[in-house]
Amino acid sequence: MSIRVLRPGLLTTVQDLGRWGMQRFGVVGGGAMDPFALRMANLLVGNDDNAAALEMTLLGPTLHFERDALVALCGGDFRPQLDGHTVPTWRPVFIQPGTTLNFGLATSGCRGYLAVAGGVNVPVVLGSRSTYLHGKFGGHEGRALKEGDCLSIADKSLAVSRSPANWCIGSMMPTYSDSPTLRVILGSEFDWLTNTSQEQLFSAEFEVTPQSDRMGFRLSGPMLELTAPRELISEAVCPGTIQVPADGQPILLMADCATTGGYPKAACVASVDLPLAAQLRPGARLRFSVISLAEAQSLLRERDVDIARLRVGLDFKLSRRDHVANSPHGREC
Amino acid sequence: MDRSTSGWRRSSNMSSVSSPKLAACRLAALGDRALVVHLGGRIDPPTFRAIRSLSRRLADQPPAGMLECVPAFTTLAIYYDPLRTSQTELISLVSKLIDTPDSTIETQPRLVEIPVCYGGEYGSDLDFVGQHASLTAPEVIEVHSAADYLVHMIGFAPGFPYLGGMSSKIAVPRRASPRLKIPPGSVGIAGDQTGIYPLETPGGWQLIGRTPLALFLPERDPPTLLQAGDIVRFRPITPEQFRQLAEPSA
Numbered sequence: 290m291s292i293r294v295l296r297p298g299l300l301t302t303v304q305d306l307g308r309w310g311m312q313r314f315g316v317v318g319g320g321a322m323d324p325f326a327l328r329m330a331n332l333l334v335g336n337d338d339n340a341a342a343l344e345m346t347l348l349g350p351t352l353h354f355e356r357d358a359l360v361a362l363c364g365g366d367f368r369p370q371l372d373g374h375t376v377p378t379w380r381p382v383f384i385q386p387g388t389t390l391n392f393g394l395a396t397s398g399c400r401g402y403l404a405v406a407g408g409v410n411v412p413v414v415l416g417s418r419s420t421y422l423h424g425k426f427g428g429h430e431g432r433a434l435k436e437g438d439c440l441s442i443a444d445k446s447l448a449v450s451r452s453p454a455n456w457c458i459g460s461m462m463p464t465y466s467d468s469p470t471l472r473v474i475l476g477s478e479f480d481w482l483t484n485t486s487q488e489q490l491f492s493a494e495f496e497v498t499p500q501s502d503r504m505g506f507r508l509s510g511p512m513l514e515l516t517a518p519r520e521l522i523s524e525a526v527c528p529g530t531i532q533v534p535a536d537g538q539p540i541l542l543m544a545d546c547a548t549t550g551g552y553p554k555a556a557c558v559a560s561v562d563l564p565l566a567a568q569l570r571p572g573a574r575l576r577f578s579v580i581s582l583a584e585a586q587s588l589l590r591e592r593d594v595d596i597a598r599l600r601v602g603l604d605f606k607l608s609r610r611d612h613v614a615n616s617p618h619g620r621e622c
Numbered sequence: 623m624d625r626s627t628s629g630w631r632r633s634s635n636m637s638s639v640s641s642p643k644l645a646a647c648r649l650a651a652l653g654d655r656a657l658v659v660h661l662g663g664r665i666d667p668p669t670f671r672a673i674r675s676l677s678r679r680l681a682d683q684p685p686a687g688m689l690e691c692v693p694a695f696t697t698l699a700i701y702y703d704p705l706r707t708s709q710t711e712l713i714s715l716v717s718k719l720i721d722t723p724d725s726t727i728e729t730q731p732r733l734v735e736i737p738v739c740y741g742g743e744y745g746s747d748l749d750f751v752g753q754h755a756s757l758t759a760p761e762v763i764e765v766h767s768a769a770d771y772l773v774h775m776i777g778f779a780p781g782f783p784y785l786g787g788m789s790s791k792i793a794v795p796r797r798a799s800p801r802l803k804i805p806p807g808s809v810g811i812a813g814d815q816t817g818i819y820p821l822e823t824p825g826g827w828q829l830i831g832r833t834p835l836a837l838f839l840p841e842r843d844p845p846t847l848l849q850a851g852d853i854v855r856f857r858p859i860t861p862e863q864f865r866q867l868a869e870p871s872a
Binding site for chain 2: 309310311312313314315316317414415423424425426427474476477522523524525526527529530547548549550554557558559560582585586589590593
């Protein structure tokens, strides 16, 4: 065993980039609420994008490392401390065996991702290591971490990483606002809203209510009304979908949302902005602005190019360090 | 004529088709990663067959960048990676598929018999359904277990089947306040629909019975007892048979 959970925090789960190909069985995609932060954390420790990491929520865990490890914390700032000393976020950090990594309350954002070189080693269930809390499967025993849990880390040579790591992701580090404007694409039932409500969706501010979790956020704001009471025959929904139920208070669906739904869909948050939504906590206020499908996809492409460039840069540094340290660093040869 | 784009309105995220065969077909973007093809305006057999056919042909020859398809009552959602393909390419492919006759072989639907222990602690709303329908409890059971139900889609929760074909005689409104915990396997009625809860969830359906079979087991392949296109028949069993049939994890 490699990591012992001394305190679990508010809600700490094992997550990767989610389950694909199972939605026709009603199995949700799930995975990290903020996939960008997860990918960054994985990238900083030399993992694949999809390696399993810990997702912490509002109050982070206290973890005892029984072996050495290279870790990175991305996403919300949970003020990590290693045996009482502050350690940086959005950077790789080397951990000595026998030390304790402690996270506090998030001072910015809502969800943090702790990636460990090699990845958290839990069984793959239906193609993913993600915890699906509602279905009680995946991740660590299908549930959030508890005090006393032991997590194993997949093997990876760390010889390379013992000297202080001095790279960071620079300009790609997002700033988390508690009053962001999220870009959305119009939903297929946007036209069902009255003209006033169509306008309000983009002029008004909405608040994230405490009835918010990994499945979705209930928002409060002006009551959105349909031109006439209409029923939608259930069809596919996805994370980012903004539904308008009968009470007129929109629901923003998130990572663990159901695969299908029957409420009219007013809009859908662009994939590139979904990570910003994932970092909102109850009480945060948000606005929506509309963009076209083409714009949303072009933003996503730009994001992907940036990540790929960063990965090339980091791989180069890692390989040079490998060379200096004369370590195989997981290369098969 | 280049069918790929010319027939589609491109001014918004939604489009209509000019093809006479697809007069009723509508396309909509679901966020920036899925295309939803509407294959009919209501729940009926031709719509169901059109969804099956398109879904099967896409599965047989998955286009590059397609991630998965999610069938529903009147729609097929096609998830894709926008870095590897585009909505335009998918629309072009879907258009071609729908306009050409389906030469793939439709498999016989599977008949899945589901044993249900009706009433009592297994279905505490059975009497309420009876009162509402002016039927006795055995009559409700008789009506519910006499029909063949088509699994239109799986959604809402892992393995949850949306079933078509329930007699309107036993239709009943949802409970005014939902139950916080419904045991897995519970069979319920809401409006003119019947369904089975695969997981312990909150829910507002009127519960009339419970099956000892597990509808969802993540370690099974496929992970669900039912799939879209199956035919379901409910068979009444006794509490004793329920205990005998109970799967360890159910």
